[in-house]
Amino acid sequence: MNELKCEQCGHVNPYGTRLCQACGNPLDEKDKEAAVIDMRYEGVARRSQTYNKTFVDKIWNFFSSVKVGISIIVLTLIASALGTIFPQEMYIPKVVTAAQYYQEEYGVLGQIYYMLGFHNLYGSWWYLALVAALTTSIIIASIDRFFPLYKSLKHQRVKKNAAFMKRQRYVGKEEVDNEDAVLEKAKALLLKRRYRVREEEGNLLAEKGRFARWGPYVNHIGLVLFFTGAMLRFFPGMYIDDSVWVREGDTEVIPGTNGEYFIENEKFVMELYDEEDETFGKAIERAGGMVVQNFQTDAVLYKRKDDGTVGTDPELEKVKEDEIRVNHPLRFNNFRLYQSDYKLNELNTMTFSLRSRESGEDIGTMEIDLFDPESEYDLGDGYKVVVNSYFPNFEFNEDNEPSTKSSIPDNPAFIFQMITPEHPDEGEYSFVGIRRNEDVFGTNDYEMKFAGAEMKNVTGLTVRKDLTLPFIILGASIFMIGLIQGSYWSHRRIWLQRINGQVWVAAHTNKHWESLKKDLGVLSAETGLQAHENEALLLNKKGKN
Amino acid sequence: MGSINGSLLLVAFFMYLLATILFAVAVMGRKWRNKEGEVTGSRWGKIGFAAAIIGFLFSVGYFIARWIEAGHAPVSNMFEYTTFLGIALSFAFLILYAIYKTDVLGMFTMPVVMLIIAYASVFPTEVAPLIPALQSNWLKIHVTTTALGQGILSIGFAAGLIYLIRTLDFTKRSGKVFWLEFIMYSLISLVGFIVVRYLFKLLDYEAVFQYVDKEGQEGEMVYHLPALLGPHQGELLTSGAMEPLLNLPAWMRSDDANTVIWSLVMGLVLYFIIRLIGRKPIGGMLQPALKGINPDTIDEVSYRAIAIGFPVFTLGGLIFAMIWAQIAWTRFWGWDPKEVWALVTFLFYAAYLHLRLSRGWHGEPSAWLCVIGFAIIMFNLVFVNLVIAGLHSYA
Numbered sequence: 001m002n003e004l005k006c007e008q009c010g011h012v013n014p015y016g017t018r019l020c021q022a023c024g025n026p027l028d029e030k031d032k033e034a035a036v037i038d039m040r041y042e043g044v045a046r047r048s049q050t051y052n053k054t055f056v057d058k059i060w061n062f063f064s065s066v067k068v069g070i071s072i073i074v075l076t077l078i079a080s081a082l083g084t085i086f087p088q089e090m091y092i093p094k095v096v097t098a099a100q101y102y103q104e105e106y107g108v109l110g111q112i113y114y115m116l117g118f119h120n121l122y123g124s125w126w127y128l129a130l131v132a133a134l135t136t137s138i139i140i141a142s143i144d145r146f147f148p149l150y151k152s153l154k155h156q157r158v159k160k161n162a163a164f165m166k167r168q169r170y171v172g173k174e175e176v177d178n179e180d181a182v183l184e185k186a187k188a189l190l191l192k193r194r195y196r197v198r199e200e201e202g203n204l205l206a207e208k209g210r211f212a213r214w215g216p217y218v219n220h221i222g223l224v225l226f227f228t229g230a231m232l233r234f235f236p237g238m239y240i241d242d243s244v245w246v247r248e249g250d251t252e253v254i255p256g257t258n259g260e261y262f263i264e265n266e267k268f269v270m271e272l273y274d275e276e277d278e279t280f281g282k283a284i285e286r287a288g289g290m291v292v293q294n295f296q297t298d299a300v301l302y303k304r305k306d307d308g309t310v311g312t313d314p315e316l317e318k319v320k321e322d323e324i325r326v327n328h329p330l331r332f333n334n335f336r337l338y339q340s341d342y343k344l345n346e347l348n349t350m351t352f353s354l355r356s357r358e359s360g361e362d363i364g365t366m367e368i369d370l371f372d373p374e375s376e377y378d379l380g381d382g383y384k385v386v387v388n389s390y391f392p393n394f395e396f397n398e399d400n401e402p403s404t405k406s407s408i409p410d411n412p413a414f415i416f417q418m419i420t421p422e423h424p425d426e427g428e429y430s431f432v433g434i435r436r437n438e439d440v441f442g443t444n445d446y447e448m449k450f451a452g453a454e455m456k457n458v459t460g461l462t463v464r465k466d467l468t469l470p471f472i473i474l475g476a477s478i479f480m481i482g483l484i485q486g487s488y489w490s491h492r493r494i495w496l497q498r499i500n501g502q503v504w505v506a507a508h509t510n511k512h513w514e515s516l517k518k519d520l521g522v523l524s525a526e527t528g529l530q531a532h533e534n535e536a537l538l539l540n541k542k543g544k545n
Numbered sequence: 546m547g548s549i550n551g552s553l554l555l556v557a558f559f560m561y562l563l564a565t566i567l568f569a570v571a572v573m574g575r576k577w578r579n580k581e582g583e584v585t586g587s588r589w590g591k592i593g594f595a596a597a598i599i600g601f602l603f604s605v606g607y608f609i610a611r612w613i614e615a616g617h618a619p620v621s622n623m624f625e626y627t628t629f630l631g632i633a634l635s636f637a638f639l640i641l642y643a644i645y646k647t648d649v650l651g652m653f654t655m656p657v658v659m660l661i662i663a664y665a666s667v668f669p670t671e672v673a674p675l676i677p678a679l680q681s682n683w684l685k686i687h688v689t690t691t692a693l694g695q696g697i698l699s700i701g702f703a704a705g706l707i708y709l710i711r712t713l714d715f716t717k718r719s720g721k722v723f724w725l726e727f728i729m730y731s732l733i734s735l736v737g738f739i740v741v742r743y744l745f746k747l748l749d750y751e752a753v754f755q756y757v758d759k760e761g762q763e764g765e766m767v768y769h770l771p772a773l774l775g776p777h778q779g780e781l782l783t784s785g786a787m788e789p790l791l792n793l794p795a796w797m798r799s800d801d802a803n804t805v806i807w808s809l810v811m812g813l814v815l816y817f818i819i820r821l822i823g824r825k826p827i828g829g830m831l832q833p834a835l836k837g838i839n840p841d842t843i844d845e846v847s848y849r850a851i852a853i854g855f856p857v858f859t860l861g862g863l864i865f866a867m868i869w870a871q872i873a874w875t876r877f878w879g880w881d882p883k884e885v886w887a888l889v890t891f892l893f894y895a896a897y898l899h900l901r902l903s904r905g906w907h908g909e910p911s912a913w914l915c916v917i918g919f920a921i922i923m924f925n926l927v928f929v930n931l932v933i934a935g936l937h938s939y940a
């Protein structure tokens with residue numbers, strides 16, 4: 001590839017350079033004829049503008065194009081929005097299958113939505129591919145521009161030639177009597193306005209806010225880190241999303257901790273706002289009465305002391321106590337336990353008494369732990385109750401036989417075998433459930449009488465470990481820093497050059513020209529050196545309007 | 546509404562009205578010339594700016610008073626949030642005015658601030674208690690920062706709108722003129738909505754319907770506007786109230802749909818009255834007043850607003866939102882519709898910035914993008930909140 005020698009100053013520029021990196025002279029035919037030169041990236045040679053031969057070049061050029069980048073952003077935007085037309089699968093009720101749900105709720109459109117896989121859009125391969133393409137594009141576009149731009153701005157010379165100056169958006173020429181004095185004054189003024197001013201052969205370059213130019217690159221690095229962090233979730237061990245239900249008074253092992261940590265629920269409470277409350281009373285009434293003020297689990301965290309041999313009861317050591325509330329998870333190591341669900345007044349034990357129908361006399365009572373019923377309860381004197389069958393959540397199944405829906409005692413029912421002195425061998429059978437008490441085989445001498453129940457609250461805790469968080473936090477922070485850096489400052493330059501016995505002024509900024517105009521206004525008021533919007537540019541504009 | 550905070554907000558409202566008038570005088574009042582014959586519009590503008598500042602201070606007073614009364618930051622229901630958005634918009638205007646001193650921006654944003662505050666007070670205004678998920682400082686930080694970001698981005702819209710009114714050719718019929726008129730019509734519909742709501746509020750209008758919902762359950766629904774659209778199998782219980790023209794199917798929120806129809810119809814009526822009086826597109830009526838404005842400057846104002854608002858919005862609407870979600874909902878991101886639409890907003894403005902900085906989309910295309918961006922923000926605020934109810938729904 002040919003190197004380009006500047007015909008004005010002799011500087012040798014790499015192939016693809018559009019503005020001489022020493023004096024700013026336009027090297028490209030297009031720029032030579034332009035009223036205003038394209039100052040983007042200082043006219044520096046970028047890889048993507050220079051090579052287009054190999055396959056790698058083509059990929060590189062594709063992803064470094066901002067047009068392509070914007071297209072990917074817009075596609076991601078449209079895809080994201082599509083996912084909100086109907087709820088995502090994770091938000092639909094779990095009782096029916098997804099296929100059924102979308103069809104029943106949303107008809108044909110719902111069916112199409114489901115068939116296209118939009119019910120799980122954000123986890124789909126093509127959505128992830130979009131994010132991957134976005135990340136690739138950001139990386140390549142940034143590398144393509146950052147290094148040449150950085151070099152160019154770092155090595156920029158103060159002295160510029162006339163061709164460069166007169167093709168700036170703001171320019172002016174002034175005959176002045178005492179060039180030295182005027183330039184000296186201009187320098188002092190610009191220094192006061194916090195420009196950094198450099199001098200070369202009596203010419204000046206005043207520059208301010210160059211670091212804002214790096215803002216986009218910093219924010220892009222932040223984005224890349226963020227997306228990388230988000231992808232790390234798919235590595236095993238980085239992310240745990242589990243849950244555990246704990247009844248009051250119980251201790252359960254915390255899933256994901258290899259049986260090392262245990263959590264005890266000492267007490268679970270749900271508190272409501274006072275309906276008589278002076279400030280909130282009216283709003284509570286509008287909400288139809290109950291408004292929850294607090295969900296709270298008084299929890300104790302334990303660590304296993306022994307090596308955890310299977311079958312042995314674990315030996316536990318208390319680590320800490322905490323009140324787990326919504327917005328206040330319990331933290332240990334990399335884990336958090338969140339208050340996320342609850343069940344009030346779950347049946348825990350039921351008490352029955354064995355009663356003689358004839359005399360009405362209670363023979364004895366027995367308390368059944370609904371989570372761990374014994375197989376028989378000996379009441380003494382030849383009286384014994386055998387738990388023949390237990391249905392924690394009773395229903396009649398399809399064959400009309402008694403069965404259970406789950407192992408949670410939401411609707412417990414029993415078939416008891418009552419062994420009494422009168423019926424010592426076979427006993428009598430009794431079927432007892434909530435609001436039902438039947439003889440299985442007709443008339444019994446004895447019956448099982450419900451005598452009471454004990455209820456407990458159950459807390460549902462989400463167990464979460466997320467080792468990607470540090471990446472996410474770092475990425476987001478770097479992104480914000482870069483964003484602020486690039487948005488709240490701008491890079492401004494003013495060139496003051498002695499050309500043909502005149503003083504020429506030219507100015508450039510990458511954004512927010514009004515602020516630069518203010519600086520130019522002050523400059524002209526104080527020194528008489530004026531810069532106006534380039535006349536050629538103004539003519540162009542008039543033509544267009 | 547609590548007496549103190551309510552009165553403070555009312556005073557603020559009238560200060561914004563005063564500011565609107567003053568800015569309008571500054572922009573249109575070519576008559577006011579000083580002795581040298583120069584137009585002194587900008588003096589009126591300065592007074593308008595002062596009025597806007599005073600209005601802002603009163604609205605801050607409202608915010609503090611209500612905070613004290615409720616015991617938590619007043620950004621937790623639709624009324625409070627929307628009012629705060631109005632305040633944020635007025636603050637954003639103050640920032641941009643301080644940089645560019647453009648009176649015309651005041652003439653356009655001050656009435657929008659008033660509209661938003663009036664719109665807010667249509668929602669129940671009593672102080673509501675916080676459910677556990679909302680009891681978090683991060684939530685307040687998230688909501689206020691987001692509203693501020695949205696307010697600043699909306700200034701970008703106002704400036705974009707001014708640019709379009711200033712530069713479009715209204716003497717010919719064209720797609721652009723149609724869409725600009727459509728924006729004007731949308732804004733007028735909002736006015737229409739507020740007007741009818743207040744009218745029927747003054748009349749204490751109420752119509753109770755018995756209806757059958759999606760699950761086949763019977764229930765009652767209260768309308769505060771005469772029912773053009775009734776609920777599913779609706780039966781009017783209030784005597785003397787208007788019978789609906791049409792009963793909607795069960796899956797639609799018929800009271801909301803009814804309100805929307807009312808606003809659209811009122812908007813149409815108001816729009817045609819204005820067109821009949823002015824005899825040209827509304828944009829064309831406003832255009833002469835904007836003759837003195839430099840399109841390049843107002844174009845830059847809109848870009849500057851977005852450059853300032855984008856980081857604020859990102860911080861509030863995404864980053865603080867993620868921090869809160871991580872603490873309250875166990876994960877920092879859950880693809881809830883409201884979250885997704887914040888992401889859509891973010892991506893949209895990212896595309897805008899790239900188009901502008903790297904592809905030279907200045908002037909008109911840039912202004913249209915500002916309009917679309919604002920539409921996305923409003924969609925998220927109104928539609929996603931009220932219709933696609935997710936975690937964030939206040940309704």
Ligand code: HEM
Pocket residue numbers: 063064065066067068069070072073134137138141142145213216217219220223483486487892895898899902903
């Ligand atoms: C969601 C993703 C992205 C975000 C949030 C983002 C953010 C930004 C921001 C805020 C700027 C500064 C704009 C301004 O100051 O007006 C910027 C500049 C830029 N972005 Fe992105 N960007 C994203 C994706 C991309 C992609 C995919 C490309 C690929 C082509 C890209 C290429 C660029 C370029 C070339 C610049 C200009 C740099 C310069 O002028 O030195 N960005 N970006």
